[in-house]
Amino acid sequence: MTDLGKLGFGTWAMGGPYSFDGEPVGWGPSDDAESVRALRRALDLGVTLFDTADTYGCGHSETLVGQAFAGVRDQVVIATKWGFTFDAETRRMTGTDGSVGHLRRAVEGSLRRLGTDRIDLYQLHIGDLPLDQAALLRDECEALVAQGKIRSYGWSTDDPERARFFTEKPHGIAAQADVNVLFDNPEMYAGEYAVLCRRPLAMGLLARETFDVLPADDVRVTNPAWLRFFVDGRPSPEYFRAREAVRDVLTSGGRTLVQGALAWFWARSPRLVPIPGVRTVAQVEENAAALRFGPLTPDELAQVESVLR
Known part of the structure; x- marks a missing residue:
């Protein structure tokens, strides 16, 4: 079974600028050399889970992950996603494709860009795909496990029913969903699977x-x-006021606001694995330091919940 640990790092912002329907869907310019340094520093600090997607930077994020961990592949857990189509040359997302044929093509593309022979956690990136289509993809994921191309799989979706459905087969182990201290979604982690929590720092808020x-x-x-x-x-x-209302609790005990926000996850449920996005060494070091502080205390968690919920 894939060990996801307590903390992972996301690589969406590392992909650099790209667009969909003429609108930007990246995080602005990024520095590839600094991104690689950040990923390697994360591993030095004991973080082994790295989440990416084929569409981040239209393949660029996966390429950077592959470069960063060439030679130390066995020390890291790589999670990536499929489901969107894109043009790598023009850096444009072009749509979605929930077919089995696209899945087969996408996994080969990700393996090539990542420079690896297997993906540890492969995640469906189309959050609202109908269940009958998802069933075919789930079966194909089991076949990819048997072939050794992936080790486990899950669904990036904010729908608990879909998350449960995709984890009903033996190697379906996880969902990925929006969860953070300002926006809790406990129904998503009521099941037996792990939840990779995207936007754990509320997109930087x-x-x-x-x-x-x-x-x-x-x-x-x-x-x-x-x-x-x-x-x-x-x-x-609305969310800024909520942040300020719990700031003192989150920053108690010497934590920064970031570290308190991450500590909330570990107090809230053992199934939650926050995956904050990073692209600099400084961000990696501040995020990883949250592990030293550990979870909020029961009293601190109760204070946060009483204010926000």
Whole structure:
């Protein structure tokens, strides 16, 4: 069984700029050399889970993960995703494809970019795919396990029914969903599977003290329907007030706000694995230091829940 650990790092922002329907869906410019240094530093600090997707930077994020861990592949757990189609040359996402044929092509592409012979956790990236289509993909994932190309699989979806469905076969072990201290979703982790928690720092709302003007090619400026923590590139007033209401509890005991936000997960449920996005060594070091502090105490967790819930 794939061991996901307590903390992983996400690599969406490392992929650099790319677009969908003419709108940016990346996080602005990134520094490839710094991204690779950050990934390697994470492993030095004991973090072994790294989450990416074939569509992040239209393949670029996977390539960086492969470069960072060439020679130490057996020391890391690589999770990636499939389901979106894209043009790598123009850095454009072009749509979705929930077919078995696309799955077979996508896994080969990811293996090539990652420079590996197997993917530890392979995740369906189309969050609302109908269950009858998902059943075919689930069966194909079991076949890919038998072939040695993947070790386990899961579904990146915010629907508990879909998450449970995809983990009913032997090697379905995880879901990926929006969960953080400001936006809890306990129904998602009521099952027997692990949950990789995307946006655990609320797209940066729980990581930054000040919010300068974001670049025009940053996804937080474009107001996609799923983005709840920012409006027009500025923090959502509702979630900003919630953050301030629990700041003192989260930063107690010498933690930074980031470290307190991560500590909430480990107090909330053993099934939760936060995967904050990183692209600099400094971000890696601050995030990884949360492991030294451990979870919020029961009293601290109770205070947070009483204020927010």
